[in-house]
Amino acid sequence: MRDGMGGGAPDFPPLLTGRAVAGxxxxxxxxxxxxAGADPGLILYDALAEDLHAAIVFAPDRPREEAAVMLPLAGVALQNALGSVAPPEVAVHLGWDGSVHVNGGRAGRIAMIAPASADDAAPDWLVVTLDLHFVPRDADGGMHPDETTLHAEGCGNLTPMPVLESYARHLLHWLHDWDTDGLSGLHREYSGLVWQLGEEVTLAGRSGHFLGLDERLGALVKADGTTHLLPLSLMMEQP
Structure with a gap:
C-alpha cells in the first residue's frame, strides 16, 4: 500500500528492478x-519525496552518438505515461535538451549521464534520470513564473510512484520498438512533442531558428544563413 505521497514499492515490468534510496x-x-557494475535495468528512486526523482542504469550496445537517443526516447515514454493517467486537457511537451513542459510551464527534466568515450564506441554505462515536479513550491507560483507542477495543472490525484511504474512500462515499449523497427516510430512520435520547434531557441550553446530534427533526432538550427546540426550526444553529461 502506498502513502499519500506515493511511497511504497512500485511494481516494475520484467527486465527492470527497483531499489529505493535513502539519504x-x-x-x-x-x-x-x-x-560498480550494476546490472542494466536497475531503477533507483526516492519513495518518500513529494516529487518524482528516479534514475535508471543501462549498458549501451550502440556507439555513443546512437546511445544518446535515450534522451528523447525517455521523454516520449514519460509523455505516454502521463497521457495515460492525466486529464485530456493536460499537454506535455519535451525540450530537446531534456526539459519537460506541462501546459507550457517547465515541470521537470530528463538527463543522461555516461563516462567519456569515443563517438563511435559504446559507453561503459549510461544513466537516465527523471525529475518531475508534482507539488507547487509556493502558494501562488509567483516566485517561479516559468515553472509549473502536475498538481497545479489539474493532476492533483497523481502521485509519483504510479507515474514511475507507467513510465517504466512505456520505456520498455520504446526500447523494444527501437531495437526491432529502428528510429522511424520514435522520430514520428517525438517530432510532434518537441518544445519550441519552429521558434527561436538556444540549444547546446547555439542560438537560432529551430528548423527540425535529423534522422537521428539531432537538432537542426539555422543561424546567420547556415543550418547547424546539433547531435544529441552534446546533451550527454559526464559524471
Missing part, C-alpha cells in the same frame, strides 16, 4: 551503482 539522490546512487 542519497537517485542520480548519484545510479552513477555509483553503474560504476
Amino acid at each position: 542519497e539522490a537517485p542520480r548519484a546512487a545510479a552513477i555509483r551503482a553503474a560504476e
Whole structure:
C-alpha cells in the first residue's frame, strides 16, 4: 500500500528492478551503482519525496552518438505515461535538451549521464534520470513564473510512484520498438512533442531558428544563413 505521497514499492515490468534510496539522490546512487557494475535495468528512486526523482542504469550496445537517443526516447515514454493517467486537457511537451513542459510551464527534466568515450564506441554505462515536479513550491507560483507542477495543472490525484511504474512500462515499449523497427516510430512520435520547434531557441550553446530534427533526432538550427546540426550526444553529461 502506498502513502499519500506515493511511497511504497512500485511494481516494475520484467527486465527492470527497483531499489529505493535513502539519504542519497537517485542520480548519484545510479552513477555509483553503474560504476560498480550494476546490472542494466536497475531503477533507483526516492519513495518518500513529494516529487518524482528516479534514475535508471543501462549498458549501451550502440556507439555513443546512437546511445544518446535515450534522451528523447525517455521523454516520449514519460509523455505516454502521463497521457495515460492525466486529464485530456493536460499537454506535455519535451525540450530537446531534456526539459519537460506541462501546459507550457517547465515541470521537470530528463538527463543522461555516461563516462567519456569515443563517438563511435559504446559507453561503459549510461544513466537516465527523471525529475518531475508534482507539488507547487509556493502558494501562488509567483516566485517561479516559468515553472509549473502536475498538481497545479489539474493532476492533483497523481502521485509519483504510479507515474514511475507507467513510465517504466512505456520505456520498455520504446526500447523494444527501437531495437526491432529502428528510429522511424520514435522520430514520428517525438517530432510532434518537441518544445519550441519552429521558434527561436538556444540549444547546446547555439542560438537560432529551430528548423527540425535529423534522422537521428539531432537538432537542426539555422543561424546567420547556415543550418547547424546539433547531435544529441552534446546533451550527454559526464559524471
